[in-house]
Amino acid sequence: MKTKRLLVLLSTILLAALLSVAVLQAKEKERSEIPEQYKWKVTDLYPSIEAFKQARDGVQADFPKLAVFKDRLGESAATLKAGLDLFYNMEMRVRRLEDYASRIVDSDARVSENKAYQSEIQTLRAKFKSESSFIQPEIVALGEDRLAAMFAAEPGLAVYRFPIAETMRRQKYILSPAEEKILGAVGAFADDGYYTFNVFSNADMPLPEITLADGSVVTLTYTNFDNIRRSPVAADRVKAFETFFGQHNKFKRTFAQLLFTQIKAYAFFAEMRGYESNLAAALDRDGVDPQIYYSLIAAARRHLPPFHRYLKLKARALGKDHLEYTDMYVPFTAAAEIPVTWEQVQQILVEALQPLGDDYVKVLQSAFRDRWIDVFPNVGKDTGAYSSGWAYEVHPFVLMNWTDTYSDALTMAHELGHAMHSYNSNKTQPFPTSDYSTFVAEVASTLNENLLNDYMLKQVKTDEERFYLLGNFLDNTIKGTLFRQTQFAEFELMVHQRVAKGEALTDEVLDKMYLDLARAYYGHDLGLVEVPDYLAVEWAIIPHFYYNFYVFQYSTSVAAASAISEKIIAGEPGALEAYYANLLRAGGSDNPVVLLAKAGADMTNPAAYDALTARANRYMDEIEKILDKKEGK
Ligand SMILES: [Zn+2]
Secondary structure, three states: OHHHHHOOHHHHHHHHHHHHHHHHHOOOOOHHHOOHHHOOOHHHOOOOHHHHHHHHHHHHHHHHHHHOOOOOOOOOHHHHHHHHHHHHHHHHHHHHHHHHHHHHHHHOOOOHHHHHHHHHHHHHHHHHHHHOOOHHHHHHHHHHHHHHHHHHHOHHHHHHHHHHHHHHHHHHHOOOHHHHHHHHHHHHHOOHHHHHHHHHHHHHOOOOEEEOOOOOEEEOOHHHHHHHOOOOOHHHHHHHHHHHHHHHHHOHHHHHHHHHHHHHHHHHHHHHHOOOOHHHHHHHHHOOOHHHHHHHHHHHHHOHHHHHHHHHHHHHHOOOOOEEHHHOOOOOOOOOOOEOOHHHHHHHHHHHOHHHOHHHHHHHHHHHHOOOEEOOOOOOOOOOOEEEOOOOOOOOEEEOOOOOEHHHHHHHHHHHHHHHHHHHHHHHOOHHHOOOOHHHHOHHHHHHHHHHHHHHHHHOOOHHHHHHHHHHHHHHHHHHHHHHHHHHHHHHHHHHHHHHOOOOOOHHHHHHHHHHHHHHHOOOOOOOEEOOHHHHHHHHOOHHHHOOOOOHHHHHHHHHHHHHHHHHHOOOOOHHHHHHHHHHOOOOOOOHHHHHHHHOOOOOOHHHHHHHHHHHHHHHHHHHHHHHHHOOO
16 A cells, blocks of 8 residues: 555645635635535445445454465365455455545545544454465465466466465575565664654654745745745745755764665665565566666656756846756746646546547546545645545545646546546456556546646647746656656666665765756756755755665556557557557566557657657747747747
């Protein structure tokens, strides 16, 4: 579930400013004041709390039945099948319980009974994990030959073929039961670097105050910093940057030690299991070859020219000869957000996503009509947006905090992309292969954003609106995702490699690595963006460096989504069918890199990034024309 929640982080961060501003403007409603039609229908999971409790007790009652299979899975193909059938059936029911508990807590976190249900289900999950821990080692102990014979003898085992193949692939990294027990115990404090970072930066680190040009005094929380760095007032931005980074600079020895602690923990597990590197260990969770990671970094470096073109064009749009780093979060255009109401977005998305076919649109309409979505903010509701397709037998749920902006429409397209991926995979795949890997998780979501952008560009009438749409894509997808996340990925790799060589991570080392990298990406030496010395400490602010090679998937996903969406928009024969068969409906039925390649984006091919930067260049051509017109050329 941790990774499922992480999926929403990036978009949440990107949109945090917009949401918080908008949310603060209107007094937030109580959930009871919001009409039913705008609230997700959790009764589709369980008609009542009583039914939820019965389902929970039902899982409890099955633990003794599961225990019967202990030390017996190898008895016969029929026994193996019966044991796995029960295990996966229980897993499916536990997920539905988890989904329900999360949905009711996220609706209003102030309701303490709901919190209590959630913690009960967390305990149930932990119990299920320990009670089923015999399964993997027993399968590994069977060996390839015995398993092959069992698959031949029992056709009903076919649905477990890929999950078992994955277990066998990883078996060389599984240690003896005694060693696994020790590693399991170490797990209890293995993430303390990250947890301590979290507590320190979110709770204990003193927050400085600044006085803005209008005389108001603001405490620099991350959210406020994020808002001010988008402000049109340059002096406010500079003050916020200097103060916020200056404050982190004061504590950077602690931040360096926390990051070092966390990365040493990852290195410990990778080494104990016999992986050649932390990167190989981390990517092995999805069977992704580290070559994909190197290929991404090489692609970003190779495609720096279009990024640098963006930086020059943005300087021109802002009327400057070069950018300061403190200009980086100012929107490309001062044009106001395009307003979109909740009623409008439903029609817009139905039309914008039409290239994905009638079936897609039909399900989309049902998502709106049948209350898959929790639309508006209310007191106590979770912030941001996400989609959960965790309950296999039920439709996905989408959490939204709708505030009538085009950014919300993009978020809606994005989250519905996740939801449609889950819906199609859950409908098509048997449960054991329904869950898609994080490596492909952001493809369907980003692809929908591309389709929405293209549709809107055809609809809008004024240059101002076009400029807004084009600039928004360049700021978010090109700068914020492709280049910024790859810059993070490159930094992360350097940091891990240093620890692997037995070298310490000090604040001076981290500062230097970070600043050199930022200056290379932002063309500091080319005179494109003046990257100040104090930016060196930004590594201390980014939680993602604790996530063990997670962020690179944002970049690979936006590139893959562009490659596939270009083919679908162009009506290339077979493109839509390939996307359905190998992505939307494929779940976790094969290696994600293989699936994505069949769906239309071969990430082992360096050209996989070309469609995205070609789109960026097209958008920049258009912006140049608009600017020429404005400047009377
Ligand atoms: Zn997402």
